[in-house]
Amino acid sequence: MMKDEAPFLLEWYAHHLAVGFTKILVYTNDCSDGTDDMLIRLEELGLGYHRRNDIPEGVKPQPSAMKYAQAEPKVAEADWILMFDADEFLCINYGDGTLDPMLDAAGDANGIVITWRIFGSGNVVDWSRDPVTEQYLYAAPPTWNKGWGVKTLFKFDPDKWKIGIHRPSIKNKHLETGFPDTVKWLNGSGLPMEDYFKFRGWRSIRRTVGYQWAQMNHYAVKSIDSYAIRKFRGNVNNKKDKYNADYWSLQDRNEVYDDKILRYTERRKQIMDELLTDPVLSRLHFAAIEKVEARLADYRKTDAYEELKQSLLAASDVPITQIVAKPPKARDPAEIAKLMSQVEKNSADRPIEERRKEPEAEFADVSEGGDGFVPGNIDISAQTAVEWVLNHDIALPADVRIFAQNTLEFVMRGKYQRKLARMTGRMVEDGQKV
Template sequence: MMKDEGPYVLEWIAHHLAVGFTDILVYTNDCSDGTDDMLIRLEQLGLAHHRRNDIPEGIRPQPSALSYAQEDPVVQAADWLMVFDADEFLSIRHGDGTLDDLIAAVAEQEANGIVITWRIFGSGGVIDWSRDPVTEQYLMAAPTTWNKGWGVKTLFKFDADYWKLGIHRPKLKNKVIDTAFPDHVKWLTGSGKVMDDYFKFRGWRSITRTVGYDWVQLNHYAVKSVESYAIRRLRGNVNNKADKYNPDYWALQDRNEVRDDTMLRYTGRRDAIIEQLLTDPVLHRLHFAALDRVEARLAEIRQTEAYANLRAGLEVASKIPISQITAKPPQARDKEKIAALMSDVEKRRNAKAKDERKAEPKEPADVMPGGLYLPGPLDAAEDIALEWTANHMVELPADPRIFTPQALALIGAGRFERALARRLPGLLPPQGRLLDIGAGCGFLPAQLARARGGLQITLIEDDPGLRATLARVIARNGLAGRADFVLSDDALPGEAPATAALVAQHRPDILLLSDPRLAGDPLTALVAALDPLPAIILITGRLLEHGFPSLGPAEEALAQRGYAPAFGFEPSVARGFARAGGAAPA
């Protein structure tokens, strides 16, 4: 569904032809910028299908268009089908980035659909209008863990006898709900895992156990630049939401925490298609007329007080940390109303799935350490507005580009790595050299430096996002420039002898090992190669998480070098080892 998307039509069409769609059907209503004329010309060239969305009184544009599309011959003849909008661009990571490869992978699992989660892309700090492609201008996005951006669209195998089109996902027709047909519906998540059974019947967004971006995502460019946003405020939208384009909406959609340039894989194919399209004189004229029209309108509004106020308001909204964004539905979720709408079949299936989840064996809470950091490499080069919270004696940033949702909750509550932060200052010897390899955000060394003196602390961290965060933590907590607290320029070598030589260079009395690249055989080899031997070795953080539960060989190597388990930490918190003559084990 489109309305006044003239500047973007050719990019959107060319991109999705490059992705591999064979038929693109667009409904327009009340266009004033030539969008409909461009689509009519594309239809004449055999590259798209255009329909007028004549909207009945009291009906919103999107449901109206879907009602028409349900009976349209192009839709009726579709094999695989997906409903999405002009500010949404499909981005496929799987295979060669085409629908052919994606659908083949889905079919290989004997599935007939894939639920694709939104990835919210923000302005990236872009203010001015530009003719450059949307998918190249805006490369900053919300973290994959940000659940307020988890709306979905569905690519599925279509059969008009069974399915009714929907905005986010199709709906089973009533006549087939209580038949064997739902048993044959198998949809996957965006990571290629089997989707929960409940989603066959209802739902419009992913949840923690169903979200996935490994195979495919739907890039949602809801705001674009400040000036693009200003233009959108001057017209309606496909759902007639009069108050949609305001600073609150901007703050919600202008998420720029993580760089994602996967879309650039399509640049060559897309540009070749656009170049071919513009050889048609009619499309060429309509396309550049749309660009000229929007730029002329911008020249007018830039002189107005309304534009100045809007720009100032959006600048303030852009500075709101992601941790402070609230996004409440317009109507509270009514569980009783939802239950009343459910068919008996749906209720039985949901109850069965719930019982099956309850029956699954649960791992003991202390068996597997919880992840505090997102998988690397991480990108936190840009110094964005973040909420800082005191955790013991160290302030930490609630940075969703770096920390998992679990860790963000702990930071907000002042409980990040609380068990170690409480005990380490009293357990370690009063003097000595401490080397932390894989220091992460630097919380534990910073806590030691703030809580007590006497230690010479050196930190090594290679991941660029964590290193940038570590530098900010050091500066925020007054540790920059201290001779006894040093962020080293050293990098972790690839082989154990070189790593052992690096350790020997710093001659630590206390060695903290947290880098996940040491997990498995590298850790065992490093222990065997250490010379001289530190008095204390602690295995923590990402190394413990990624190396668990295969620490047996490393523990045997430590025993052979004269180390014994020490300090009595919970296995999921840390593993401590001390040599005879080192610190007295607790």
């Protein structure tokens, strides 16, 4: 789903062709910068499909587009589908970075739940024509649970599934049949998802988050200039005043360096160069860039732009430990019970030996003779958001500065090896690591 994304469209399109998508379908609404014309041309070239999102009165753009997609023959024909936006770039960490090897490794699974990595501005202020995936290489820590929204790659059957923004939902008529038992979803590390996620939830939790196979890079803010353009333009879901300083401080996370997506640079450039050999696409692409740069030049002359810039610079200084995504809601056990479907209750009532157990995952770092720590001495003097997790009755910090990425996922699930968990405190006390 897109609205006025023309300056970024060809990079996004070329990137996902490099990832291995064979067909891309995009819904657009209310475009004024040529986004829809570019997508029409891409369809004429046989590289995907464009559909207009004609929005009924009183309906938001995203639900409208999903309703159309639910009935779209091209969607039903696809082997796998993934719903995502123009500021989201899929990054596959498995194998050579393309879809087919990861899907082969998934075996008989019919879904992969991919968690966001929130990428910030990297302190970039000014507009640039450089690729998004090369400009912004700083992100929130992978352990930051406020950034654990998901997108789901899955096998779609329109009779059984209802498409959703983050994940599909099983249609009511199939909830109390044997269909839920056939759903086998994996997390972003290729491990089985918990059964509850078949029925509810749009975020990973400590026990299910994983990035070893894939991550969804989410570039919600980009530079201050790019943010200003989006604020003055509006957004795909028509949320009032979405692009304010609070949203910026939530999304402008730059605590860790992550350049995994650069593995696609050469192939993406090659594809984009090929696309730009088409005179129609080339004309539309550069016209869109020139138009947005002219608009930005006008914005910069206004008091509103300067006020926005200063508010965003101040918001960038908000520590990650002080970020609040939404006001916390009290956990009422009775209300939680109401949310559980009858199917979940039936599953929970089965004898424990009949329930699917999570297989023991291979602890790669240790099996290769390592201890799972980041190599060398580390500096943990800087304040950052760290969750302490019980591992065999020992509280360990889920800190990206201490544990290697593969190891972090075991620490967050409370599955770090007992012997090594007990060793951690002694190593810290002796100054061997810190």
